[in-house]
Amino acid sequence: MDAKHFDQWVDTSLSAFEAALDGLVPEKAPAGLGEAMRYAALGGGKRLRPLLVLASCAAVGGDGFAAMRAACAVELIHAYSLVHDDMPCMDNDVLRRGKPTTHVKFGEAQAMLAGDAMQALAFEVLTPGDGIAPALQARLCAQLARASGYDGMAGGQAIDLASIGKALDETTLRDMHRRKTGVLLQASVMMGAACGAVPAQATESLSRYGAALGLAFQVVDDILDVTQDSEVLGKTAGKDQDANKPTYVSVLGLEPARQLAQQLRAEAKAALAASGLADVSLLSLLADSVVERVN
Template identity: 50%
Template sequence: MTDFNEYASALRARMDAALNQVIPDTPGSQLAEAMRYSLAGGGKRIRPLLLFASYRAMAGGADHPALDIAACAIESIHAYSLIHDDLPAMDDDDLRRGRPTCHLAFDEALAILAGDALQSLAFELLADAPALSDSSRVQLMRCLSRAAGMQGMVVGQAIDLAAVDTELDITRLEHMHRCKTGALIDASVAMGATIGEASPAQLNALARYSRSVGLAFQVHDDILDVTADTATLGKQQGADIARNKPTYVSLLGLKAAQARAEELHQEALAALDELDGDVEPLHLIAQYVIRRSH
């Protein structure tokens, strides 16, 4: 395949165009503008990359018409979660991807509504996903809703907020992040594989891959929070320390956290050894997750 950065940049451009098309206009309101602002914030698009890469591992290079729609649904959920995470009642952040957070660029009420609208949009998109059976659409919606809700991302955020000024051991910290960050990464991989008609054995191997990649992503985020500057991160450096939130670095120390990220990377690669398809993009994404600078 081409260089990973070229591959990822091409897919990000494709996603930016697709995301711009799925937001209808909202005359008389800035709602659509706030939604587009949050979707088009220059994100890494890791979740769509994982969706396309897991599909490729199952079905080869041929595209499926549902991939772009499924990727837009995942990014809609991700953007909604970031809008709400940044609110004053949550993490109270001023910066997201180097720009003012949605509630500062617009206002708090509109930011809440934009998040709400993006969440519902995700499932509307999946309900109309092309070239899939009804049962496959339901399977995708079930996968994404579980990842986004009280068994995944939302409960992870609730645990995170409750953990401020408290002590968590490493087991509880990993559980929190497997929910808050890992669940949506798991869903991205599983949804791509589902569109690619993966077997139960293939889904199992990919689930072990995504579980390791999802946790590695968060471990590396915690490392960057103490090693990168605000301009590079695109959000406030040291924010977790300032809020007295438990992190992998605060619990393990920097060197041990870096070792844990590398251990998870190797676990992800070992899971891919069980697959016969084109897993090179999945390899490269796993490497990027623990080598990125922001």
């Protein structure tokens, strides 16, 4: 697949995804809660996780309806985590995707509730009355719950919180980022794969691809935090540095961090090559887009 067809696939997929998510996040929820949820969930963003779900499902010839629901669920988890992460007791950030953060717009209490409701909605969209085989519903819920909980995303955020102002070695930094960002990106790949019938070899390869891509994403995030300005990023640049948070750049230095990103891309592609799957081009090009992105 060439770059042009990849861009077309991204455009088509994102249009379908945005429409699906728009239909799942309620307009009418009590006392303005729906408005806050929609503000947080439908506010754009890179939508990398949904694209990973859909590309992974395509690679295994899986069930498109289930994959779209999984894409929405993963993005709802990601979006809720941003809402809570931006709150004053956490990162205290006022800008996200170029707009005021949810608590700035709706108040802290409504933002916390909207985040809570978005997490519940993620599991609701994975368990429709029909359209997805019950065993797959259960499998997707299991994957998402583990990736977002104490041993995954929430655990990574706890490490992040405890690490402010501390010197971390690369091993601890890697563990923090694996949990905070990597596990949910990896889960996106594995949930897409779960929508099809996948040989064990391919499952293991996709898991390694997801792990390498997840870490690459965070390394690039740390690089962009110091090399780009807020306008390009759509969020406050240099905030990790300002908050005295350890990053790949502060631990390794800028050039070694860039080399690490390239190495992780190579690892991700090697895993795809070993998967035995016929067409992994979408996943391969998504790895490129993660490493080459500018915001």
